[in-house]
Amino acid sequence: MRITVTVDGTRYTDDVEPRTLLVQYLREQLGKVGTVVGCDTSNCGACTVHLDGHSVKSCSVLAVQADGSEITTVEGLTRDGRMHPVQEAFHDNHALQCGFCTPGMIMQSVDLLAEDADPDEQTVREGLEGNLCRCTGYQNIVRAVQDAAHRMRPGAGPEAERVADEPAMSEQSRAEVRQS
Amino acid sequence: MTATADSHAGGEVGQARLRKEDARLIAGRTRWTDNMSLPGMMHMAILRSPLAHARINRIDASEARSMSGVEAVVTGADVADDQGSLPCAWPITEDMKSPNAPSLAVDEVNFAGEAVAVVVARSAAEAHDALEAIDVDYEDLPVVLDMSSAMTEGSDLVHPDLGTNASATWVFDSAEAGTGGSADEALAGAEVTIHRTFRQQRLIPAFMEPRSILVDPTGEQTTMWSATQVPHILRLMLAMTTGVDEHKIRVIAPDVGGGFGGKLQVTPEEVITFLVARKLGKPVKYTESRSESFTSAHHGRDQIQKLSLAADRNGTVTGLKVELLADMGAYLRLVTPGVPILGAFMFNAIYKIPAYHFSCTNVFTNKVPTDAYRGAGRPEATFAIERMMDELAAELGMDPLEVRERNWIKHDEFPYTTVSTLTYDSGNYEAATARARELFGYDALRAEQAERRRRGDTVQLGIGVSTFTEMCGLAPSRVLGALSYGAGGWEHGAVRMLPTGKVEVITGSSPHGQGHETAWSQIVADRLGVGFDDVEVLHGDTQSSHKGLDTYGSRSLTVGAMAVVQAADKVIAKARKIAAHMMECAEGDVEFSGGRFTVRGTDTSTSIQEIALAVFAAHDLPDGVEPSLDSEATFDPENFSFPHGTHLCATEVDTETGRVRLRSYVAVDDVGNVVNPMIVEGQVQGGLAQGIAQALFEEAVYDETGTLTSGTLADYLVPSAADLPSFTTDRTETPSTTNALGVKGVGEAGTIASTPAVVNSVVDAVRHMGVRDIEMPCTPMRVWRAIHGGAQ
Numbered sequence: 001m002r003i004t005v006t007v008d009g010t011r012y013t014d015d016v017e018p019r020t021l022l023v024q025y026l027r028e029q030l031g032k033v034g035t036v037v038g039c040d041t042s043n044c045g046a047c048t049v050h051l052d053g054h055s056v057k058s059c060s061v062l063a064v065q066a067d068g069s070e071i072t073t074v075e076g077l078t079r080d081g082r083m084h085p086v087q088e089a090f091h092d093n094h095a096l097q098c099g100f101c102t103p104g105m106i107m108q109s110v111d112l113l114a115e116d117a118d119p120d121e122q123t124v125r126e127g128l129e130g131n132l133c134r135c136t137g138y139q140n141i142v143r144a145v146q147d148a149a150h151r152m153r154p155g156a157g158p159e160a161e162r163v164a165d166e167p168a169m170s171e172q173s174r175a176e177v178r179q180s
Numbered sequence: 181m182t183a184t185a186d187s188h189a190g191g192e193v194g195q196a197r198l199r200k201e202d203a204r205l206i207a208g209r210t211r212w213t214d215n216m217s218l219p220g221m222m223h224m225a226i227l228r229s230p231l232a233h234a235r236i237n238r239i240d241a242s243e244a245r246s247m248s249g250v251e252a253v254v255t256g257a258d259v260a261d262d263q264g265s266l267p268c269a270w271p272i273t274e275d276m277k278s279p280n281a282p283s284l285a286v287d288e289v290n291f292a293g294e295a296v297a298v299v300v301a302r303s304a305a306e307a308h309d310a311l312e313a314i315d316v317d318y319e320d321l322p323v324v325l326d327m328s329s330a331m332t333e334g335s336d337l338v339h340p341d342l343g344t345n346a347s348a349t350w351v352f353d354s355a356e357a358g359t360g361g362s363a364d365e366a367l368a369g370a371e372v373t374i375h376r377t378f379r380q381q382r383l384i385p386a387f388m389e390p391r392s393i394l395v396d397p398t399g400e401q402t403t404m405w406s407a408t409q410v411p412h413i414l415r416l417m418l419a420m421t422t423g424v425d426e427h428k429i430r431v432i433a434p435d436v437g438g439g440f441g442g443k444l445q446v447t448p449e450e451v452i453t454f455l456v457a458r459k460l461g462k463p464v465k466y467t468e469s470r471s472e473s474f475t476s477a478h479h480g481r482d483q484i485q486k487l488s489l490a491a492d493r494n495g496t497v498t499g500l501k502v503e504l505l506a507d508m509g510a511y512l513r514l515v516t517p518g519v520p521i522l523g524a525f526m527f528n529a530i531y532k533i534p535a536y537h538f539s540c541t542n543v544f545t546n547k548v549p550t551d552a553y554r555g556a557g558r559p560e561a562t563f564a565i566e567r568m569m570d571e572l573a574a575e576l577g578m579d580p581l582e583v584r585e586r587n588w589i590k591h592d593e594f595p596y597t598t599v600s601t602l603t604y605d606s607g608n609y610e611a612a613t614a615r616a617r618e619l620f621g622y623d624a625l626r627a628e629q630a631e632r633r634r635r636g637d638t639v640q641l642g643i644g645v646s647t648f649t650e651m652c653g654l655a656p657s658r659v660l661g662a663l664s665y666g667a668g669g670w671e672h673g674a675v676r677m678l679p680t681g682k683v684e685v686i687t688g689s690s691p692h693g694q695g696h697e698t699a700w701s702q703i704v705a706d707r708l709g710v711g712f713d714d715v716e717v718l719h720g721d722t723q724s725s726h727k728g729l730d731t732y733g734s735r736s737l738t739v740g741a742m743a744v745v746q747a748a749d750k751v752i753a754k755a756r757k758i759a760a761h762m763m764e765c766a767e768g769d770v771e772f773s774g775g776r777f778t779v780r781g782t783d784t785s786t787s788i789q790e791i792a793l794a795v796f797a798a799h800d801l802p803d804g805v806e807p808s809l810d811s812e813a814t815f816d817p818e819n820f821s822f823p824h825g826t827h828l829c830a831t832e833v834d835t836e837t838g839r840v841r842l843r844s845y846v847a848v849d850d851v852g853n854v855v856n857p858m859i860v861e862g863q864v865q866g867g868l869a870q871g872i873a874q875a876l877f878e879e880a881v882y883d884e885t886g887t888l889t890s891g892t893l894a895d896y897l898v899p900s901a902a903d904l905p906s907f908t909t910d911r912t913e914t915p916s917t918t919n920a921l922g923v924k925g926v927g928e929a930g931t932i933a934s935t936p937a938v939v940n941s942v943v944d945a946v947r948h949m950g951v952r953d954i955e956m957p958c959t960p961m962r963v964w965r966a967i968h969g970g971a972q
Contacts, residue, residue, distance in 0.1 A: 033208075034210060043892070087207065096206065099206070131900070132388065132898050132900060134387060134438050136865060137870075139865045140865065141901065
């Protein structure tokens with residue numbers, strides 16, 4: 001099937017197998033290997049990307065479902081050589097060790113901060129519940145997210161990634177994707 | 181000497197330097213093995229046994245072979261002559277029984293998940309499609325799952341050719357060793373005896389990056405990229421297992437996403453991919469799924485621990501007897517048999533125990549093989565002895581901290597040789613405990629606990645103590661030799677001054693999240709007097725880092741960094757000779773400080789960078805001095821190092837639901853001198869999470885057929901951020917006297933200490949309700965049943 005997507009600001013038109021997962025399409029066809037796969041049951045969240053400005057686990061979305069959408073991966077967060085405040089905060093707070101969960105953790109954190117610009121510790125912990133880290137014990141990740149919140153203006157994050165084009169995916173199908 | 185944290189005096193070492201590693205990792209600019217593709221690369225998928233024990237009568241792969249994109253289907257029979265037997269490097273006894281361990285099963289499978297056949301195809305999807313078309317005719321064999329019944333007369337056997345399910349029994353007795361009295365006599369004459377049996381449940385390391393392997397056989401050397409902790413050991417073992425010449429193999433561990441011991445292995449998957457790629461003459465990649473990882477990568481822990489402790493009425497321990505059964509799983513992997521033996525030296529912990537007996541029988545079952553998992557032997561021992569100390573305190577009506585203090589080695593008694601023969605070089609248990617007590621608010625929490633008990637609160641408060649030590653810095657080669665381990669414990673390092681004054685550091689230690697690049701840069705920057713950013717640390721490639729014994733056992737800093745320090749000192753010694761020549765003075769008159777060589781008492785000086793350039797030009801070197809400013813060193817420690825600490829945990833236990841809530845956790849660790857306090861704190865926090873996970877959440881569960889029912893991350897409960905609290909961490913600093921850096925290692929401390937602190941806390945919360953033990957993991961169901969009766 002033919003799909004057209006915009007990933008990290010670049011437009012792609014490709015033929016994909018109907019069974020191809022979005023994460024497989026990103027990694028194998030587009031070479032976006034910054035986004036990784038950590039499990040096969042959508043528990044770990046390592047593959048989290050933004051689909052039309054909201055976080056999704058890209059192992060739980062078919063590539064064809066993303067047709068017409070705007071996708072941002074961790075590779076697209078850095079703009080004009082400047083890291084996103086969440087990336088900076090992860091570095092400054094030692095919120096990563098091996099770094100494998102980090103792309104997903106950062107993308108989920110950006111989404112979380114878009115919904116709550118000043119989350120308390122428990123809100124951060126619950127907001128990151130779908131992203132597993134085996135190295136850090138989460139303490140510095142929580143600290144980094146709260147630190148990033150203070151660095152960011154309200155509304156920064158996914159809003160900054162939005163493009164003028166209306167996303168082809170309906171609100172309803174997006175909601176289904178997010179539930180999965 | 182014990183100082184409070186952050187007592188460093190200037191320089192890089194001691195600073196919370198932000199990590200060099202982060203810039204790539206937070207931007208997704210990574211080199212995980214699975215990210216890599218090579219021209220003409222094929223993809224491999226593995227067919228795994230669904231049965232725990234079966235004979236393979238026939239494999240029909242004809243349909244699979246004819247499917248689109250399928251290059252080859254390989255079965256065990258196809259590689260039977262080439263694959264050798266997977267290595268076990270630790271024959272703990274002379275008569276240890278070890279079955280042949282094929283990478284690809286030939287005529288029998290011994291655990292569910294064992295590799296039976298592989299498909300190599302153009303794409304991963306095509307390879308997986310073809311797996312479905314392979315028909316294997318299995319004949320069921322009796323399944324052995326329970327260690328205790330496996331040891332009974334007439335039990336079915338995992339490996340009938342061995343004639344027993346027991347692999348080996350290893351014994352230590354202090355009376356025989358001459359390091360103490362007889363534990364049996366101590367128990368017979370004791371005023372108080374405590375007997376307990378603890379179960380160390382089976383755990384899964386659950387590193388976040390699934391294992392991945394890429395083999396390129398197209399060069400003169402066959403190159404393997406692998407998500408491994410041990411590229412150097414892997415190269416050696418690939419050569420020894422397959423018979424391919426060692427110098428024809430290059431192994432690279434690129435970015436590696438966690439290990440925790442789980443990637444301290446020479447895996448069937450590595451050997452198969454290696455053989456298949458060489459057979460086809462094409463690059464082949466294999467990346468496991470999470471479910472495959474759980475059913476094939478080695479598991480950890482899984483012991484039954486029977487302890488008997490003798491004491492007198494004032495709380496002084498007079499003897500300890502430990503009898504273990506340790507589950508090996510179906511095969512002996514790299515260090516499987518040695519894991520419980522490492523624990524043998526740690527049951528006496530920080531205490532002066534005058535009589536000690538240890539025995540461990542290693543048992544085969546039809547399960548995934550076990551092997552090292554964060555702590556490897558020491559968490560099991562620490563858990564058991566720390567639980568026993570709490571039980572002794574309860575029996576005597578004493579405070580658990582008081583019982584411990586009565587028995588622990590005092591700070592002025594170091595160095596101290598223990599009943600199990602180790603010599604602890606330094607420590608200060610009093611200081612760490614005092615600090616933890618203060619941070620925790622111990623007395624106030626005890627008062628609250630008493631108040632809640634008095635008023636019969638449905639939510640009870642428990643306080644758990646763990647005063648632990650561990651042996652780190654694996655290891656003095658002579659000690660490993662005495663324990664029949666197959667290799668030494670040294671580490672290699674090198675320092676190269678480049679003509680522009682920049683520095684390349686090579687380490688045989690192989691990081692996978694620990695932050696070596698940052699910490700080694702700090703150490704070398706101080707040593708050579710160069711900038712932190714002027715140092716590049718190379719590792720994890722047998723071509724650049726040509727010698728090493730890799731990363732495990734909290735050995736990187738204590739052994740690996742010491743080799744780098746020694747190499748740097750050799751560079752300085754050579755540069756001093758050249759500096760004297762350049763400044764026309766006697767070598768003895770040259771002082772070195774802050775990267776500059778100065779003629780004593782003058783302002784004549786030159787920098788190490790200027791010397792590096794002069795060495796490159798080589799126009800005017802002293803006679804007999806080679807034109808190079810690089811050096812290497814191999815460091816073999818004379819002793820282990822012994823980090824210690826006091827961890828205190830408060831839990832609230834809902835007596836009506838059995839739910840446990842971690843209310844507060846204080847960890848005061850003494851890891852000796854600290855190179856980077858930020859990294860140390862991160863290691864402790866992450867370690868705590870894993871130890872708490874064993875106490876409360878995680879267990880690898882098999883059903884009666886030998887199927888792993890916790891085979892995904894949906895069933896195996898790796899804790900999320902929402903499951904854990906924030907921890908309060910602090911340090912005392914008692915430098916190790918074993919190495920010149922005064923460091924002790926920190927990679928495993930949190931995991932070792934926290935499991936008993938949490939379980940002691942949960943038991944303490946409900947002890948007044950008649951509970952004396954709760955089996956791990958302390959799930960609401962187990963806690964509720966412990967309170968309200970009924971089988972656990």
